[in-house]
Amino acid sequence: MLSFFSWYLAVSFIGLLTFPLAYRLFPALADRGYSLSRALGLLLWGYIFWLLASLGVLPNNLSGLILALLILAGLSAWAFWRTSRDQQTADDQPSLAPRPSPLVTRHSSLLTPHSSLVTWLKSNLRLIFTTEFLFLLAFAFWAAVRAANPEISGAEKPMELAFINAILRSPTFPPSDPWLSGYAISYYYFGYVMTAMLAKLTGVLGSVAFNLMLALLFALSAIGAYGLLYNLLAERSTYHVSRITYHVSRSTSLVTRHSSLITDHGSLITAFLGPLFLLLVSNLEGFLEVLHQRGIFWPSAQPSDLRPFDKLRAGSSTFNFWTWLDIKDLSLLPAQPLGWIPDRYLWWWRASRVLQDYDLAGVWHEIIDEFPFFSYLLGDLHPHVLAMPFGLLAIAAALNLFLGGWRGETSLFGLRLFINRSGFFVTAIILGGLAFLNTWDILAYTALIMGAYVLARLRERGWSWERLEDFFALGLPLGVLALLLYLPFYVSFSSQAGGILPNLIYPTRGAHLWVMFGALLVPIFALLFYFWRGERRPANWLWGIGLALGLVFFLWLFSWAMGWFAELRLPEFAASFLQSQGATTARTFFASANLKRLSYAGGLLTLLALLALAIAFLVKTNAKRLATDEANFHQPSAISHQPFVLLLILLASLLVLAPEFVYLRDQFGW
Structure with missing residues (x-):
């Protein structure tokens, strides 16, 4: 219990510390990056510590972790100061536009990108409380699930725990390989670095950190999905509010405020569909397991003790739905007695092996098709699980870019990029971090960033063949910078890809x-x-x-x-x-x-x-x-x-x- 609260407080502190930086980096998002601040803080803190430790500047101990945290605090303090200065400059500028009613400005979407951070916090207490409640609920829920099954055995778990312990014990970076003495870990191990950092900061054992990290990833993914969907829904709702404000007179400001609050409340509730579909909704194999165990859709030629309701069949009496479906184990007769709860040994495992591949000679090959809920239930702290919250961070960065949050110009090697320097740099850190977390993720998320950039250019300049030039003009230097920022990793990395x-x-x-x-x-x-x-x-x-x-x-x-x-x-x-x-x-x-x-x-x-x-x-x-x-x-x-x-x-x-x-x-x- 103490370990759980120490992790909760540590990660919450990192999120609070990073929020001024997120607030400045994501000005186009309705939540100003609040739901992403924990993931962003972990990524930046982990990057600062790993890079300086790899260069021999910081030691791999508690003092090195605190120094890296102080550097992150300095960046966040700088962001808070710049945002405050921009707000003061904006207030000093004369404006011909009438000031909106105080009742209207209570809606967060009508605040300018340079609004005071404190003002934004006061205007979005409902969003903040909802996000914090969801994080604590998700973290506690999956910590309880892991507490009921804490064993770190089977699948890749022993390998992952070995990586965490090797990082905890390594005096320098790159961390020592736990099997091959004298060599460094040749794997995308950034997620294990973050796990070891939190373990060392809170003073818990590597085995305890293993299960707590699974619960933390579940919670970070929950609020990341929630915030991402909220930002999409809030953008739509604020459009309606701004249209109402534009068309009515000032005397109806009370009606405008009332409409905006109702819309905002609806977005807060609807956004819960994000974590529901990402983390809990699985494939349909589990539902089929229930039907199979009950004997539904079996032909009448099968067990004679099936009741009429259980003998539902599609087509003729010779048609066997389960044979046609051809999912291993489900094509066999259900165990007796029939019931609604599957009781076959490891029946839940089949959901991760739905696809059935046969070559031309009819030889069957097993295909792995995992999904988030299965991965969390299995309890493997694998790179594709470790990267999940940071993938959501990349999607949010793409949305911010699409909405014009990083509008500006950057000249790089003769290329003119229509994105400001801070946006370009933080995007490179996120994409490079994803490659370090789960290498092949960088391709999909880079394509998303480039596509969002082209859509933003399309909105502002219309279609021409220059949009294809924009696509590669951003993608190439962004990929190069993402590689250079994490160069020490690639020096000791040997891929298994063939x-x-x-x-x-x-x-x-x-x-x-x-x-x-x-x-x-x-x-x-x-x-x-x-x-x-x-x-x-x-x-x-x-x-x-x-x-x-x-x-x-x-x-x-x-x-x-x-x-x-x-x-x-x-x-x-x-x-x-x-x-x-x-x-x-x-x-x-x-x-x-x-x-x-x-x-x-x-x-x-x-x-x-x-x-x-x-x-x-x-x-x-x-x-x-x-x-x-x-x-x-x-x-x-x-x-x-x-x-x-x-x-x-x-x-x-x-x-x-x-x-x-x-x-x-x-x-x-x-």
């Missing part, structure tokens, strides 16, 4: 895709339908369908080109592979593989629909469409968030689509 390989024979069945993502696909398609119903002009379906089909064709052609190139370079390996698939020639293999892909068309059609809808809505956006009010063109509250949401849907669809044609080979692959 390159990109084509996926020629393992398409995903539509049924399995919907079991895996159905709980998310339904609300996404509903949201796209809502966008379509709310459009005054039809979406550009020709562009949407054409680009989606073209992208899929390119991926298909690219995968087969890679396969053809491999056959030329490694003819003996290619011949052995063809023989294992029961194909005598490359031509018969090509025909069989593509026939299989056509027979599994349901998954591809689902992803094509998502891509086509997202692209169709995005293509038609332009400067007039994105700016909802020319009078408030540069105000975040006057900008529709719809293009950013579409960008998220587009990138998510691409992340699911890409492995249908190519995959990353590692020591677990084939």
Whole structure:
């Protein structure tokens, strides 16, 4: 219990210490980065300590941790001073605009980007209390879950605990490898550095820190998802409020305040859907487990003691839903007696192995398809779990960039970037940190940042081929800086990745895709339908369908080109592979593989629909469409968030689509 409270107080203190910095760095967000301040503080504190310890400036002990914390405090004090100075300068500037009613300014969205931090805190007490309550509730809830099952055994847990203990005991950085004496850890270990830092700061053992870090990541992800959705909803609500204020006279300010408070309250409640869908809503396999255990959908030819209600069947009496679904264990008869609670040994594990891959010879291969709730329940402190709150931080940074929070200019190596220096630098720290936490994350989140930047430029300048130049003009220097900021890590890092390989024979069945993502696909398609119903002009379906089909064709052609190139370079390996698939020639293999892909068309059609809808809505956006009010063109509250949401849907669809044609080979692959 004392360890829990020490971690709660330590992380809360770091968040409070960092908030003035977050307040200045995220001016376009409705919560001004409050929900992200803990994650941002941990990232910056961890980076400062790791970098200086790697350079030999700070020791790996408590004094080094405190010195790094003092540096973070200095940065935050500087941000508070700059924000106060900007506010004083803004107050001294003469303005022709009438001052809004005091009742109107109580709504946080009507405060300027340079509003006093104290004023913002007073105006957003409800948001602050809700965020703090959610953090404490989520932290305590998952700490209790881990307390009921605290064993650190099985899966990768012993390896992860070994990394934490090795970092705690290493006098210098890079930390010593716990297995290979005389060598440094060759792994993306930034998350374990943060865990060890909190353990050393609070004086808890590495084994205790392991479980507390799992609970902390759960809580940080909860408030990160909550804050991100709140920022999206609040931007929409403040647009409505600003329109009411613009069209009515000053005498109706009371009505404006009342409307804004109601809208804000609704956003506070609705934003709870963020952590619900991210952390608790799983795939549909758990629901299928319940139906299976109850004997539902089994043909009447199966156990005679099934009651009529349990003998629901689809189609004819010879159709077996569970055999057709083909998820391992669920295709077998349910254990007797029937019930509503699954009792098969490790039945919950099957939810992380939904996808069933068969090669052309009919040989089954197991595919790992974990999701957040499973990862937290399993209790692996793996890099993809450690990176989760910081991935949400990157999404918030992209939203802030899209809304114009980092408007400015930066010249770099002859390139003119329309982003201020602080925004460019902090984005590089976040992206570089994600690469250090879970290396391949940097690709997806860099693409998101670049896409948000292009959408912001599109809003301000309209479409031209210069937007493609903007895409790479930001991405290249940002990637280089993210690499240089974490250069000591790459010096001692040796990747296990074996390159990109084509996926020629393992398409995903539509049924399995919907079991895996159905709980998310339904609300996404509903949201796209809502966008379509709310459009005054039809979406550009020709562009949407054409680009989606073209992208899929390119991926298909690219995968087969890679396969053809491999056959030329490694003819003996290619011949052995063809023989294992029961194909005598490359031509018969090509025909069989593509026939299989056509027979599994349901998954591809689902992803094509998502891509086509997202692209169709995005293509038609332009400067007039994105700016909802020319009078408030540069105000975040006057900008529709719809293009950013579409960008998220587009990138998510691409992340699911890409492995249908190519995959990353590692020591677990084939």
